[in-house]
Amino acid sequence: MNRADTxxxxxxxxxxxxxxxxxxxxxLASALPLMLPMVASSPVLPPLGLLFFLCWxxxxxxxxxxxxxxxxxxxxxxxxxAPIGSAIALWTFASIAIQYFAQRxxxxxxxxxxxxxxxxxxxxxxxxALIAHPDAHMGKVLGLVAPQIIVSAxxxxxFMRLTGLFDNFRLKRR
Amino acid sequence: xxxxAARRPGQSRKAQTSLFVAYVIAVTGAVxxxxxxxxxxxxxxxxxxxxxxxxxxxxxxxxGTRSVIxxxxxxxxxxSAYVGAGSQxxxxxxxxxETRRQLVATSALQEENRQLKVLLKLQDxxxxxxxxxxxxxxxxxxxKRIALLSIGRNVGVASGQxxxxxxxxxxxxxxxxxxxxxxxxxxDIDNIVPIRRARDGLPALANGRGNGDLDxxxxxxxxxxxxxxxxxxxxxxxxxxxxxxxxxxxxxxxxDGALARPLAxxxxxxxxxxxxxxxxxxxxxxAVPAPLPAPAxxx
Numbered sequence: 001m002n003r004a005d006t007x008x009x010x011x012x013x014x015x016x017x018x019x020x021x022x023x024x025x026x027x028l029a030s031a032l033p034l035m036l037p038m039v040a041s042s043p044v045l046p047p048l049g050l051l052f053f054l055c056w057x058x059x060x061x062x063x064x065x066x067x068x069x070x071x072x073x074x075x076x077x078x079x080x081x082a083p084i085g086s087a088i089a090l091w092t093f094a095s096i097a098i099q100y101f102a103q104r105x106x107x108x109x110x111x112x113x114x115x116x117x118x119x120x121x122x123x124x125x126x127x128x129a130l131i132a133h134p135d136a137h138m139g140k141v142l143g144l145v146a147p148q149i150i151v152s153a154x155x156x157x158x159f160m161r162l163t164g165l166f167d168n169f170r171l172k173r174r
Numbered sequence: 175x176x177x178x179a180a181r182r183p184g185q186s187r188k189a190q191t192s193l194f195v196a197y198v199i200a201v202t203g204a205v206x207x208x209x210x211x212x213x214x215x216x217x218x219x220x221x222x223x224x225x226x227x228x229x230x231x232x233x234x235x236x237x238g239t240r241s242v243i244x245x246x247x248x249x250x251x252x253x254s255a256y257v258g259a260g261s262q263x264x265x266x267x268x269x270x271x272e273t274r275r276q277l278v279a280t281s282a283l284q285e286e287n288r289q290l291k292v293l294l295k296l297q298d299x300x301x302x303x304x305x306x307x308x309x310x311x312x313x314x315x316x317x318k319r320i321a322l323l324s325i326g327r328n329v330g331v332a333s334g335q336x337x338x339x340x341x342x343x344x345x346x347x348x349x350x351x352x353x354x355x356x357x358x359x360x361x362d363i364d365n366i367v368p369i370r371r372a373r374d375g376l377p378a379l380a381n382g383r384g385n386g387d388l389d390x391x392x393x394x395x396x397x398x399x400x401x402x403x404x405x406x407x408x409x410x411x412x413x414x415x416x417x418x419x420x421x422x423x424x425x426x427x428x429x430d431g432a433l434a435r436p437l438a439x440x441x442x443x444x445x446x447x448x449x450x451x452x453x454x455x456x457x458x459x460x461a462v463p464a465p466l467p468a469p470a471x472x473x
Contacts, residue, residue: 031228031232033311033313033314033315034229034232034236034311034313034322035232035235035236035239035311036236036239036311036314037236037239037240037243037310037311038311038312038314038441039309039311039312039321039440039441040312040313040314040319040441041319041359041361041385041386041439041440041441042319042384042385042386043314043315043316043317043384044314045314045315046315047315047316048315049315065196065199065200066196066197066199066200067196067199067200067203069200069203069204070199070200070203070204070207073207074207078224078225078228079228079229079232079313080313080315080316080318081313081315081316081318081319081320082211082316082317082318083211083212083214083215083218083221084210084211084214084221084224084225085206085207085208085209085210085211085212085213085214086207086208086211087207088203088204088206088207088208088210088211089204089205089206089207089208089211090204092200092201092203092204092207093204095200096197096200096201096204128316128317129316129317131211131212131215132215132316132317132318133317133363133364133384134215135364136363136364140363140383140384141317141363141384144317144363144383144384144385145317148315
């Protein structure tokens, strides 16, 4: 008798893993830029944590309560350098917006998801930059984050696939 | 993807209430977050402790990746250095010969300067650094340009102290933790440095653009005196930055001043030194000569 194989038929995936994987992926992605040995002179990296956050919600809208942006946003604020509180507010508004879009659009396709994610990334990054620099010239601040927004919008499908991979791992039966 | 079931989760009163409560929490929290953000823009130091604590957590990882990979940020320069090696070599040799000639002339001037200073009994203004460290990493996803410095309060780094590399000014310490500190880079939009032109002392202000360049604005708006190639150094006005630290070189003129590039690229520098803040007590402490030893009693 094979003692290692204790799987039972129809056994659900580990509850612990189902809860932890999405949160951990967002938190790790938020903290990752500060672990790389790179000193950037402009916002060069896409907001990794935000992209995972949006993709998880587009993929599994019922997985998180709508206030999940409060703790995850605070965590991102600690590492992104933006004033603490800006991601708390903007990520939560993004959650509410995704809930709204999910109700409005009967069948969301791939391009719907892409458009929603790109729109929210653009709005969040622009507002975050405007909050961080209230005295600076508005056009200059928006011009600063524009390249990052374009790159992020193009990277959304990649992050969707990555989120899908994580989701498969999350729901895998052991 | 099909839209989730109706917004009302069935007839269960409990489920309806919990959904409603989730929305109340979300909206209240988001508004509170917005207020918090406005507060922390107004008072960035107040919330620094939270951020420092989180950076203390990631700093060991950053140290590790740095020692393993080295600094990957200069990789584009390596590639272009290989491509342009031949012509660069010729140009550098020519420059070296020219620089040697200038060096001889300068050393003579230096000696003369030293003798004149001795005559004037001027103390050589000793700007001993508080400590030396290196830049570990920086924020790269937001519009703020904050770098992480590998030393903190353990060696006396405190907020407000200027940071410079070998080539010029890097920025100033925003907040310091037990073993790492945060440096607001020169190129951040909120970092304003009082400068003057090295050639003739024309005062101006350098303001970061957030993308690696600096906006230079002169204090008198009547004319635009800048020319490409002008070297700008700190003026020491307003305290904080000691005078005569190289800051930037003018690249081109703009309608309201000039566009300049910092002389020290934070992505390229290896070691940086943290200087004493240029405040009145520090200046006096440096200017006063060491007390003379008491004369030995005559026998």
